Amino acid sequence: MDKERIGFAGVGLMGHGMAKNIVEKGWPLTVLGHRNRAPVDDLKRRGAAEAANARALAEASDIVIICVTGSAQVEEIIMGPEGLASAGRPLLVCDCSTSAPSSTVRLAKALAERDITLVDAPLSRTPKDAEAGTLDVMVGGDDAAVERLWPVLQAFGERIIRTGPTGSGHTMKLINNFLSLGYAALYAEALTLGAKAGLSPTVFDSVIRDGRMDCAFYRTFFKWVLERDREAHKFTLQNALKDMTYLAGFANDMGLANPLGAAVRNSFATAVGTGHGEDYVPMLSDIVAELNGVDLTGE
Structure with missing residues (x-):
C-alpha cells in the first residue's frame, strides 16, 4: 500500500527533526517554504519537495502537519487568503503546535464544513528528541482520523497518548x-x-x-x-x-x-x-x- 503524501508547515527547531524522520522513513514529503533556508534545503536534499505557500502545500498533500509558534500562526496557515483551506480539497490536518484549546475547537468546527479534519497533537521533550524520533505526543481527535494519522506520528514520536476529542491534546x-x-x-x-x-x-x-x-x-x-x-x-x-x-x-x-x-x-x-x-x-x-x-x- 502506497504511503499518503505528507505536507509539513513549520520546519523550525522541532519541526525540522520531525520532518526529517518522516521523509527518511519513506513518506512523500512536501515542506512549506520559509525565509530560514537551512532546514528547508536540508530536507530537500533528503528527498522532500517544497511548496511556495500553504495552498500549494494542501494541493500536494493528503495529510498536513503544522508545527509553528501558536494559534495565530496556525489560523493564518489554514484560513489565510492562500491557506490550506483555500485549496478546496479534503485534508487531514494535524496541529503539533502549542495552541489555545478554544481556537482549536472553533477551527475544527469551521473546517469540518469544508471536508477538512483537524487533529491536535502537541509535543513534549526537546529538539534533540525530534531529531531522534523520540518525542512525546498528546493526540486529540476523531478515532478514525487518529488511526489514519498514527503511523505518521510514530515516525517522530516514541510515547503517543490519546487524550480524547479534538482540543484535548492542546x-x-x-x-x-x-x-x-x-x-x-x-x-x-x-x-x-x-x-x-x-x-x-x-x-x-x-x-x-x-x-x-x-x-x-x-x-x-x-x-x-x-x-x-x-x-x-x-x-x-x-x-x-x-x-x-x-x-x-x-x-x-x-x-x-x-x-x-x-x-x-x-x-x-x-x-x-x-x-x-x-x-x-x-x-x-x-x-x-x-x-x-x-x-x-x-x-
Whole structure:
C-alpha cells in the first residue's frame, strides 16, 4: 500500500527533526517554504519537495502537519487568503503546535464544513528528541482520523497518548507546560535564594540530584545552570510566556482561579519584559539572580 503524501508547515527547531524522520522513513514529503533556508534545503536534499505557500502545500498533500509558534500562526496557515483551506480539497490536518484549546475547537468546527479534519497533537521533550524520533505526543481527535494519522506520528514520536476529542491534546499540553514552566520558575527563585544565603548551585545540585525532587526536567535545566550548555533546552522565554498566557485564558474560560499560574506567568513576563525573550527557559535562573544582585556562575 502506497504511503499518503505528507505536507509539513513549520520546519523550525522541532519541526525540522520531525520532518526529517518522516521523509527518511519513506513518506512523500512536501515542506512549506520559509525565509530560514537551512532546514528547508536540508530536507530537500533528503528527498522532500517544497511548496511556495500553504495552498500549494494542501494541493500536494493528503495529510498536513503544522508545527509553528501558536494559534495565530496556525489560523493564518489554514484560513489565510492562500491557506490550506483555500485549496478546496479534503485534508487531514494535524496541529503539533502549542495552541489555545478554544481556537482549536472553533477551527475544527469551521473546517469540518469544508471536508477538512483537524487533529491536535502537541509535543513534549526537546529538539534533540525530534531529531531522534523520540518525542512525546498528546493526540486529540476523531478515532478514525487518529488511526489514519498514527503511523505518521510514530515516525517522530516514541510515547503517543490519546487524550480524547479534538482540543484535548492542546488542553493537556498547556497543563504539561504549566508543570514544567512552574518547575523552571521555582528552580530559578530557589537558586537565587540559596545563592543569597551563600549556597552555590553546585551545593544545591548535590542535594537535589538523585533525591526525591530530581526529575528529567531538572536535569535538563541544570545542564545550563552547571555546564552552561545552551543546547540543553532550546525553548524560548517568549514562547514560555505565550504558553502561560494561553493557560491564563483557558483557566478564565473554565471559571478557575489559578493564582499559581499567574505567578509563573509573571516570572516569564518579567524575563521577556527585561529584554530576554529569545533566551531559553533555563536562563531564567540567571535573570532572576541578576535582578536580585546574585551571580550563579561563580562558586
